[in-house]
Amino acid sequence: MEPQHRIGTREQWLAASRALLAEEKAHMRAGDELARKRRELPWVKVDKSYVFETPQGRKTLADLFDGRSQLIIYHFMLGSDWNEGCVGCSFLSDHMTGIVTHLEHHDVSYVTVSHAPLAKIEAFKKRMGWTFPWVSSSGSDFNFDYHVSFTPEQLASKKAFYNFTEQDVGIDEQHGHSVFYKDEHGDVYHTYSCYGRGDERFINTYAHLDVTPKGRNEASNLTDWVRHHDRYEDGARGG
Template identity: 55%
Template sequence: MSPHDLTPTGIVSRDEWLVARQELLTREKELTRLRDALNARRRALPWVKVEKAYAFDTLEGRRTLAELFDGRSQLIVHHFMFGPGWEAGCIGCSFAADHIEGTRVHLEYHDVSLVRVSRAPLAEIDAYRKRMGWQVKWVSSHGSDFNYDYQVSFTPEEIARGAVTYNYATANVSIEDLSGLSVFYRDANGEVFHTYSTYGRGDELVDSTYMLLDMTPRGRNETGPHHNLMDWVKRHDEYAATK
């Protein structure tokens, strides 16, 4: 299909279009109210105290999970798919990281720290971070249980048995690392609590490119073999090579 080969569902007058648009607006408002209610239920979830002493390799040295809060009370962890020995980080996670990057300063001034965590060694992570030009703190959980405990990394034995738990269900996966977002809270006593995690399409709302594409006539236009972002997204420094 050529870029200009798109058939509209109908051609109408401006007045007729306004009627259809107002009908859609009613549904959009319903979704907005539903999303507000869902967000309230998310915030009302009970918490789980983090008992294990996790430690991470950072550019500033070894840091505990509590230290990743950087003095703030809330922490968002982007579980970024980047395993030891990989040549580059996951394309989908890189797509998400491009969008998240611009939120950092706003989050930090709203009592929220943001970090990326991957299993790759710190030197491999930092080389890719510099290539991408990102500033968000990115740490390594190499040698730690963190990724496994928060169900974004899996052992070869688990994969072979088909006993992987991902997105709160048993799943068949073929790779050792998947993506997600996890949220933590640190109280005045320094105790850390896990409050929320989301996986799969649950982290899609951070990808504002999708939100904009959803407004366009073609939408996401993911018509390739995967029917997802793997059909078209590239790392942001790779698009020029395709022209």
């Protein structure tokens, strides 16, 4: 269905675009200020020991830095009894393969973490054709401590802490990002986390859709149209 929209002259388009540019610049400057405030958050020292299962063997949280001082962890929704990874998490992860190299050359390691056993992670990773590091936290409290995995009791009570508030999460796994810093003494600090729609900034497809006439064109959320990239019908095009 064709979008209904007003039609104007080139002069009208130019005048409106100049006005919009002023707002876009203000929005960008506001984003820069938010980034500055994000970097100024107090750091919390990680005193608890976390061990992850990786293809190279067991590793600690400090090991995941891989010689760099900064670490971004993506909390990918793949539970121990799930048959495949979350569609939305997979959508986000499709954007990462080409980015990780650039992060690593700017003192930032990127690792995806799920609560599922490593064998299940490796099988799904192979299916998706991803190359970024992906490890299992199944033998530790990491997912629970960073509020992306939830116990049966929390689900039953409809009271779990997610996205900085107590709420009914409705499912045993949720998504998010957590950022860590390791100093020259080897001490690790938690510096930042975001959840929910906070993850959208990492989905470059949305940045492209947001400049198109139809925009995101979602009735409710990304699951209206996003599929695992190997589940789209060949030759299918969105209406």
